[in-house]
Amino acid sequence: MASSEQQAKELVAQAQKKLTSWSLFNPSNKHEDAAEIYEKAGNMYKLAQQWTQAGDCFIEAAKLFQRGGGAKFDSSRAYENASKCYKRQDPAAAVGALKEAVILDQEGGNFRAAARHYQEMAELYEGELDDIQNAYESYIKASELFSADDSPALANKALLKVAQIAADLGMYEVAIEKFEKVAADSVDDALLKWSLKEYFLKAGLCHLCTGDTVRTRQALNGYCGMDMSFETTREYQLLKGVADSVDNGDVEQFTQVVYDFDKLTRLDSWKTAILLKIKKSLEQDDLR
Numbered sequence: 001m002a003s004s005e006q007q008a009k010e011l012v013a014q015a016q017k018k019l020t021s022w023s024l025f026n027p028s029n030k031h032e033d034a035a036e037i038y039e040k041a042g043n044m045y046k047l048a049q050q051w052t053q054a055g056d057c058f059i060e061a062a063k064l065f066q067r068g069g070g071a072k073f074d075s076s077r078a079y080e081n082a083s084k085c086y087k088r089q090d091p092a093a094a095v096g097a098l099k100e101a102v103i104l105d106q107e108g109g110n111f112r113a114a115a116r117h118y119q120e121m122a123e124l125y126e127g128e129l130d131d132i133q134n135a136y137e138s139y140i141k142a143s144e145l146f147s148a149d150d151s152p153a154l155a156n157k158a159l160l161k162v163a164q165i166a167a168d169l170g171m172y173e174v175a176i177e178k179f180e181k182v183a184a185d186s187v188d189d190a191l192l193k194w195s196l197k198e199y200f201l202k203a204g205l206c207h208l209c210t211g212d213t214v215r216t217r218q219a220l221n222g223y224c225g226m227d228m229s230f231e232t233t234r235e236y237q238l239l240k241g242v243a244d245s246v247d248n249g250d251v252e253q254f255t256q257v258v259y260d261f262d263k264l265t266r267l268d269s270w271k272t273a274i275l276l277k278i279k280k281s282l283e284q285d286d287l288r
Helices: 004-020 027-047 051-067 072-086 091-107 111-126 132-148 152-168 172-186 193-209 213-226 228-232 234-248 251-264 269-287
Strands: none
Touching (some): 004 027, 004 051, 027 051, 027 072, 051 072, 051 091, 072 091, 072 111, 091 111, 111 152, 132 152, 193 213, 193 228, 193 234, 193 269, 213 234, 228 234, 234 269, 251 269
């Protein structure tokens, strides 16, 4: 029995032969038929773990579905399959395939699929490609398209990523706005209400990064107004303690406040990085 790779090569030859054949009755059919054969070839290359060749076959299938005037869904799905293959070895090519899928899904009004593709792009940019700016922009697009699809929970999940990356890029006002929007959307949702203290904490830390403790305290009062229980939380105590230490210019007080919180509730890497930025500016003020 021929190997998967050999079968794939034979299917590619079959697809090319189909394209050169001439049909008097329905020439568009040959494009769709050839596309389907290319998809089979792609699957055979996947079995052989030849990921780039598999991706190339799915790209050919996607183009042929379009040429045959077939459903945008078929073409988009082929681009999506190509991206999954490329992802194994060539994340940049995977992003390229997803961009093509997005165009087709948006044209077809399939906003949720387009949003998911943007989210996948964002994850590739953020991880494998280490391109934080494009990750940021892709998460924004994902959030907008989830909103257009009337999927607020998914839109907010993407928006939280936008906020976190905005803070990483030093865009604190944008980060505050996004964290506070997600918090406002969660206030009346019994399932999401438990996450409020987390959103308030992140927004509050971004407020502290701006160096404006007056506005930070106003924001904290606003958060307590949105959720009466927030004032009793350890997150509130951390933000208030950090604001006090900034006002006092006291690095030791800052360190103690953060240590006390971290002892019972471990700080994740994002919060730790933000707190280090606040500490650094506090130490610089101390030196002046």
